[in-house]
Amino acid sequence: MKIYSVGIIDYGMGNHASVVHSLRDIGFRVRVSNNAADLDETDVLMLPGVGAFPSAMATLHERGMVDYLHQQANLGRPLIGICLGMQLLANASYEHKHTVGLGLIPGDIVPFENHDSHIGWNTLEFSQNNSLWSKSDGAAFYFNHSFCYQGPSEYQVAITQHLIPFPSIIKRGSVIGLQFHPEKSQLAGKALLKNLIEGLVDA
């Protein structure tokens, strides 16, 4: 049986220990790097991250990762963004100031109304049927964010209810963004990561 490998893009935003631990616990090989040659050897790319959008984009540019991610996405390589990593996939964000994002999934990152934050465990409601996530419908995951994705409905795979419904999973081709933290969502998080990664590689 082939053991899949995940390349975590290291750009200095947040701690990767929980992501690495979850992925290894599921049975994947993991490599954390900002070196294209290292990342090329993995099956799936993962872009985690916590912090502010502008500094995250600046760091991705500094480390030469913006061009690399564009190339890989154009080649159809699976890429999963988590939390801030999901937001970076969008065209732009209005966190602090207007900042251009990776533009891999059309849409913008905007604040919740009244500067509200969305913190804690909440469920996903899927709008598209797919074996990648069918077993996670209704499961609770950990969210911790003040901004959310706003964009065309064709890219919205799942929504979550918080005052208003907002997209919690977005997808365009093999590029997927998760607004929550699967690595901090215990068994439900690992089950989703396993199905997503295996499904993307096997597709």
Place this chain on the structure above:
Amino acid sequence: MLKKRLVGVVTVKDGWAVQSFGYHRYLPLGKPECLVENLDRWGADEILVQVIDRSKNESGPDFQLLETLGKLGLETPLIYSGGVRSVADGMKLIQLGADRIIVDSLLHKDLDIIRDISEKLGAQAVIGSLPLSWKNNEIQLLNYQSKDLVSISDGILELIQSGIISEILISDWEHEGMPGSFDSKLIEKFPLKNISIIAFGGISQSDQMRVLLEYSEIVAVAIGNFLSYHEHSIQKYKEALIGMPIRLASYESKFSLIANTDVQN
């Protein structure tokens, strides 16, 4: 729908996890990382590590402890409290693995630094700590460092109302460590409504949690000492709270607890 949370609290003093009684009497429990690992395994919704001697001694956050905890690869969100002095402290704590941080003494010293931390990390990552008591028919805020009881300042209230900090931790410090004794007046009489409160101190019984979780302002209850008496206490509380808007009890197992997920552990 957003669930309300049961937060497991590990109190740390002089590098050891302790059982605290009113923050004046302490019993050692062991290494903090062992207690945190247990809470992670037992399925707490969040883990709060509060290092109670760092702000008091002005020694800054316990980065070494966070480094140890960060390496555990926790699958549960982690809140750190104790000694946060600056934006740089906050950023380093997040880099080391905290998901959110609590500001305490800064609420008495420099609200602008809290604004800066919020701008840098996002409001969702910042919680304000308010150790409160109900005395002489009014809510009083304890300043840990000076031991003074003061009114909650307009500046602090503005910080909460404007969303600079996302949640407040209201600790009933006088009843901390005393079973079933959290004073709900601290919630009822709090000067702001429509805010997000984590209630802590003297919360030990599921009936009491049920009453507290009925308050719309309470988004989480935090439990300290009482989790140390039995294994899987968090899950037992959750089982007793069926019908409340909380995440269902779940046990980490070597075998999948979700049909056909085939997760390897």
